[in-house]
Amino acid sequence: MTGIQTRSTDYCVQQPTCPPTTMTFAVLRALHTIVGDALSEIEHVYADVAGPYASPPPSPTSPAPTSTVPDFPALDAPSDPSSLSEQLTAHPTVAAAITRIVAAAGQLSATVHPPFLTICDAAMGYHLPSCLRLLEAAHIPEMLREGPLHVRELANKTGVEQAKLAHILRLLATHHFLREVAPDVFATNRISSLLDSGKPVASLQANPERKYDGDASAVAAFVGLCTDELHKSSAYITEAVFPDAAKIYPELERSLTARSPISTTATTTTLPAHSDPTRSPFNHAFGCAGVGYFAWLEGEGCTAQEDDPKQDEPPPPAPKKSHRRLRSFGGSTSSSEKTPPPPKPGSSHSVVLTSPKVNPNQFRLERFGKAMAGTGSWEAPGAVLAGFDWASLPPGSTIVDVGGGIGSTTMVLASEYAGEAGSEGRLRHRACCMLLMRSAGLRFVVQDRAVVVEMGEKAWRAKCPELLDSGAVRFQVHDFFTPQPILKAAVYFLRVVLHDWPDAFAQKILLRLREAASSDTRLVIGDWVLPMACVDDFGDVEGAEKMLAPAPLLPNLGKASANVYWMDMTMHAAFNAQERTLREIVALAASAGWKVIKVTKAPGSLFGHIVAVPVPVPISAARRSRGRAGSGSAFAEAEAAEESKKNTESGNGEGLDNVVERASSRCGTPTFGSRVELPSRGPAKLRKPFGYGAPTAATVLKQAAPIMRAVKRNKPSPLTATTTSTMPASPLPSPLPSNNSSLRSILVSSPRPPPPTSPVVTLVRGRVDSGSQNQAQRPLARSRTPFRPPGPGYAQSSTSPGQSPIPGSPRPTLGRRSSHAQLSPSSANNAVKAGLLRHMPSSPVLKQSSSRTSNKPYPGPPSPVPVQVPSRIPALLRRASAAQLHPPPPLPSTPKQQQNTLLSPLGSIRRMGSMLLPARTVDFGRSLNLNRRKGMESDDIDAYEMSDDDVGVSVGAGEGVRRPMSPGLLPAGSVLAEAAKIERGAFRRGSPDD
Numbered sequence: 005m006t007g008i009q010t011r012s013t014d015y016c017v018q019q020p021t022c023p024p025t026t027m028t029f030a031v032l033r034a035l036h037t038i039v040g041d042a043l044s045e046i047e048h049v050y051a052d053v054a055g056p057y058a059s060p061p062p063s064p065t066s067p068a069p070t071s072t073v074p075d076f077p078a079l080d081a082p083s084d085p086s087s088l089s090e091q092l093t094a095h096p097t098v099a100a101a102i103t104r105i106v107a108a109a110g111q112l113s114a115t116v117h118p119p120f121l122t123i124c125d126a127a128m129g130y131h132l133p134s135c136l137r138l139l140e141a142a143h144i145p146e147m148l149r150e151g152p153l154h155v156r157e158l159a160n161k162t163g164v165e166q167a168k169l170a171h172i173l174r175l176l177a178t179h180h181f182l183r184e185v186a187p188d189v190f191a192t193n194r195i196s197s198l199l200d201s202g203k204p205v206a207s208l209q210a211n212p213e214r215k216y217d218g219d220a221s222a223v224a225a226f227v228g229l230c231t232d233e234l235h236k237s238s239a240y241i242t243e244a245v246f247p248d249a250a251k252i253y254p255e256l257e258r259s260l261t262a263r264s265p266i267s268t269t270a271t272t273t274t275l276p277a278h279s280d281p282t283r284s285p286f287n288h289a290f291g292c293a294g295v296g297y298f299a300w301l302e303g304e305g306c307t308a309q310e311d312d313p314k315q316d317e318p319p320p321p322a323p324k325k326s327h328r329r330l331r332s333f334g335g336s337t338s339s340s341e342k343t344p345p346p347p348k349p350g351s352s353h354s355v356v357l358t359s360p361k362v363n364p365n366q367f368r369l370e371r372f373g374k375a376m377a378g379t380g381s382w383e384a385p386g387a388v389l390a391g392f393d394w395a396s397l398p399p400g401s402t403i404v405d406v407g408g409g410i411g412s413t414t415m416v417l418a419s420e421y422a423g424e425a426g427s428e429g430r431l432r433h434r435a436c437c438m439l440l441m442r443s444a445g446l447r448f449v450v451q452d453r454a455v456v457v458e459m460g461e462k463a464w465r466a467k468c469p470e471l472l473d474s475g476a477v478r479f480q481v482h483d484f485f486t487p488q489p490i491l492k493a494a495v496y497f498l499r500v501v502l503h504d505w506p507d508a509f510a511q512k513i514l515l516r517l518r519e520a521a522s523s524d525t526r527l528v529i530g531d532w533v534l535p536m537a538c539v540d541d542f543g544d545v546e547g548a549e550k551m552l553a554p555a556p557l558l559p560n561l562g563k564a565s566a567n568v569y570w571m572d573m574t575m576h577a578a579f580n581a582q583e584r585t586l587r588e589i590v591a592l593a594a595s596a597g598w599k600v601i602k603v604t605k606a607p608g609s610l611f612g613h614i615v616a617v618p619v620p621v622p623i624s625a626a627r628r629s630r631g632r633a634g635s636g637s638a639f640a641e642a643e644a645a646e647e648s649k650k651n652t653e654s655g656n657g658e659g660l661d662n663v664v665e666r667a668s669s670r671c672g673t674p675t676f677g678s679r680v681e682l683p684s685r686g687p688a689k690l691r692k693p694f695g696y697g698a699p700t701a702a703t704v705l706k707q708a709a710p711i712m713r714a715v716k717r718n719k720p721s722p723l724t725a726t727t728t729s730t731m732p733a734s735p736l737p738s739p740l741p742s743n744n745s746s747l748r749s750i751l752v753s754s755p756r757p758p759p760p761t762s763p764v765v766t767l768v769r770g771r772v773d774s775g776s777q778n779q780a781q782r783p784l785a786r787s788r789t790p791f792r793p794p795g796p797g798y799a800q801s802s803t804s805p806g807q808s809p810i811p812g813s814p815r816p817t818l819g820r821r822s823s824h825a826q827l828s829p830s831s832a833n834n835a836v837k838a839g840l841l842r843h844m845p846s847s848p849v850l851k852q853s854s855s856r857t858s859n860k861p862y863p864g865p866p867s868p869v870p871v872q873v874p875s876r877i878p879a880l881l882r883r884a885s886a887a888q889l890h891p892p893p894p895l896p897s898t899p900k901q902q903q904n905t906l907l908s909p910l911g912s913i914r915r916m917g918s919m920l921l922p923a924r925t926v927d928f929g930r931s932l933n934l935n936r937r938k939g940m941e942s943d944d945i946d947a948y949e950m951s952d953d954d955v956g957v958s959v960g961a962g963e964g965v966r967r968p969m970s971p972g973l974l975p976a977g978s979v980l981a982e983a984a985k986i987e988r989g990a991f992r993r994g995s996p997d998d
């Protein structure tokens with residue numbers, strides 16, 4: 005309970021526009037209370053595992069506890085992932101409480117720290133990754149594995165000058181990455197021990213390029229990647245995005261031209277620089293304009309001269325006698341560097357270079373793959389099962405996993421929904437399965453680039469050939485910038501694909517799918533959803549959240565959600581791409597003819613599955629953005645392509661396709677967020693945690709034995725309050741049950757937010773109303789949540805009291821930990837408890853949380869949202885980049901209109917014949933033929949709408965007939981009649997293509 009009481013007018017916590025007026029002390033106390041309450045919750049979970057322990061809990065000065073209560077993992081000791089203590093940090097109550105502590109502590113620090121010092125922290129924080137890089141590259145965590153070492157010894161082993169090394173290590177110790185146990189004597193701790201690759205130092209020094217082989221080195225690889233080329237790239241964000249930067253810093257003129265190996269062509273694309281993945285901050289940093297990051301990793305555009313970002317890094321230290329020389333970590337391309345060994349054959353991360361040249365970036369390339377092996381599990385594979393109502397699809401429906409990598413996510417789906425072929429228990433009846441499959445299950449197509457498809461097929465053939473043999477799953481080589489070959493799929497699925505691309509490219513990918521969609525097709529996008537840093541009233545989409553936490557915490561949980569923003573900036577720095585807010589995703593989808601109707605996030609995760617339905621493509625937007633390759637609708641593609649061709653021919657630039665080619669991996673290098681391994685068959689299998697040696701199921705079960713006993717006893721703790729409702733309503737972690745229906749029933753879908761009725765919640769002095777207990781008066785409530793570490797996906801607390809929990813993966817992933825975000829219920833409760841809030845805010849978050857506490861089975865996904873039907877389709881949709889400020893206007897949505905209406909005839913025609921027909925003069929007959937050829941039926945079209953933009957555009961059958969278009973709706977019948985006349989030869993054809 006805070007000692008400070010506040011007046012009801014002291015602080016407005018609900019109104020986004022209400023300035024934080026007074027009583028900073030009240031806010032600080034509230035944050036302090038949040039930390040204290042969260043700590044209590046964590047202690048209770050730990051206590052529940054071993055039974056009650058004496059209060060107060062053990063402290064450094066008290067005698068060692070006699071009970072078996074595990075302590076929270078110590079910062080000063082190396083991490084032991086297999087310990088119960090460490091595993092309990094994955095308990096959802098604990099994880100949510102940790103999130104609150106991190107959010108509140110970050111905010112406390114920002115509030116009380118002198119602002120200039122906070123600025124210094126951020127402005128000079130670049131030293132942290134720099135020092136971390138040396139720590140990892142010089143294998144210091146491995147050297148400290150056996151215990152503390154004097155810096156003299158470390159200097160001797162690494163070749164780094166002793167005084168310099170001491171200062172670098174001390175900076176890390178100051179930031180809690182190491183311990184300085186005595187002057188100049190350093191030891192690892194819980195954090196830096198994660199960088200230990202597990203390999204002997206001698207072998208690392210002999211073969212530094214093999215450091216990331218094996219499973220234990222994912223964190224080391226991740227740190228190496230982030231602190232090397234990504235860190236350097238980030239330093240150039242201003243140069244890349246601020247047009248005036250070159251005026252201020254004259255040397256910038258050179259950065260994208262003089263040192264670029266292909267500068268003469270590469271810097272003159274028709275794309276604006278901010279949309280060009282080959283002119284990203286990375287390109288500035290490494291002076292290699294025109295070369296995409298992946299192409300560069302695969303060896304293009306880097307020579308000894310170009311690679312070294314600023315050519316001002318100190319040369320590596322001269323090796324002393326008996327010292328190992330530090331390798332030129334990070335893929336230096338100095339000519340003296342030895343040719344790195346080829347990738348290990350058969351490794352899932354190995355790549356096949358298409359060029360016989362030696363790749364000077366081979367080390368970085370392999371490191372990237374290893375780093376992604378860790379981050380691939382940022383989102384639990386099982387979460388996809390709740391991301392869409394897959395069970396609602398008719399048997400035989402086709403799901404296309406576009407840019408599906410090696411099919412890891414498809415494997416999760418196919419294991420559940422491919423009918424009998426997906427069931428491991430029936431595999432011995434394969435022939436029978438194949439028959440059943442044809443009638444019963446869903447079919448899956450995994451599309452990717454050729455080299456990835458080859459890797460995927462190989463992996464599936466080894467792991468589950470029956471799914472390939474039965475036809476339930478197949479791989480297909482397909483470039484998602486080209487027309488989608490599978491028409492009218494039930495679902496097009498894009499998992500962490502769009503975040504790799506700037507808007508213009510992402511829009512094009514979506515348009516290709518929209519072109520192929522039928523009215524029944526659904527689009528499912530799996531991507532991170534960046535939460536706004538303010539309360540977000542964007543309520544158009546079912547499942548959209550207004551905020552992740554009530555005040556006084558930042559609505560997006562600030563520092564506790566930082567990971568998705570780091571990821572976002574990484575996408576900017578490397579590719580000019582981005583993670584997106586829900587508003588941005590909605591606008592991007594709308595610009596390509598998709599209306600987002602629902603977003604689903606697993607509790608505590610910021611990874612969303614976004615469902616969209618086809619709607620008319622905004623042709624007017626396409627027309628307005630004509631001339632910018634890729635940034636318009638596919639309907640305008642003909643124009644863009646034409647223009648681009650002209651530019652290329654005249655030496656003015658190049659087409660989008662070339663940029664795509666240069667930006668893309670040729671070797672199947674995993675990209676950010678891709679899964680590079682197939683999951684265990686069936687979602688109920690344990691999932692390998694990020695960055696840790698994966699414990700076996702037996703280990704986990706053993707670790708969980710005391711917890712399971714406690715659950716079986718189901719005895720209330722003496723500390724249990726009469727009501728537990730004031731404790732956070734964290735979802736139960738979820739070992740996924742083995743059968744489909746129960747699996748589906750526990751995975752959580754975000755509820756539709758209620759109408760915005762949230763009252764202004766005010767600080768009050770003293771006791772709280774609304775029946776909530778004042779903290780000082782209530783007995784200490786404690787969580788009775790049994791511990792079950794989360795398995796793939798998160799689950800709602802639908803487990804019945806007697807049900808035996810099955811431990812799953814002991815640790816959440818990096819991303820999931822950082823986004824245990826929806827702490828709203830407990831925060832609000834805590835605020836109420838602390839006397840900070842008068843009312844529990846009626847926010848969607850709180851409603852969701854109350855449903856989580858109810859132990860009711862998940863009722864299944866809500867039915868589709870009915871859509872409003874405007875009388876007229878707006879002529880222009882805002883471009884995605886602008887749309888974060890303004891949500892797009894409503895789209896037409898009677899089922900029929902929503903599905904079938906195409907906007908202007910010009911648009912529809914362009915759409916059909918987009919690549920063949922030039923702008924403005926269009927042949928009806930030809931376009932209808934093209935239309936049919938692409939599988940689009942003319943009776944799909946209800947009406948054509950002419951927007952004001954289209955007035956004056958001539959559309960006709962060629963030279964002979966040009967019909968001025970007038971605004972308004974043209975009935976489909978008359979258009980088709982006109983077309984029929986054309987087809988009958990009533991008009992002479994004169995299209996330039998004839």
Ligand SMILES: C[S@@+](CC[C@H](N)C(=O)[O-])C[C@H]1O[C@@H](n2cnc3c(N)ncnc32)[C@H](O)[C@@H]1O
Nearest residue numbers: 407408409452453483484499500675676678679
């Ligand atoms: C981040 S990964 C996502 C992979 C997979 N969806 C997953 O969730 O693991 C992006 C994928 O897009 C693929 N990709 C990149 N460019 C492509 C293109 N032009 N056509 C098809 N796939 C492409 C990459 O090969 C990669 O597998």
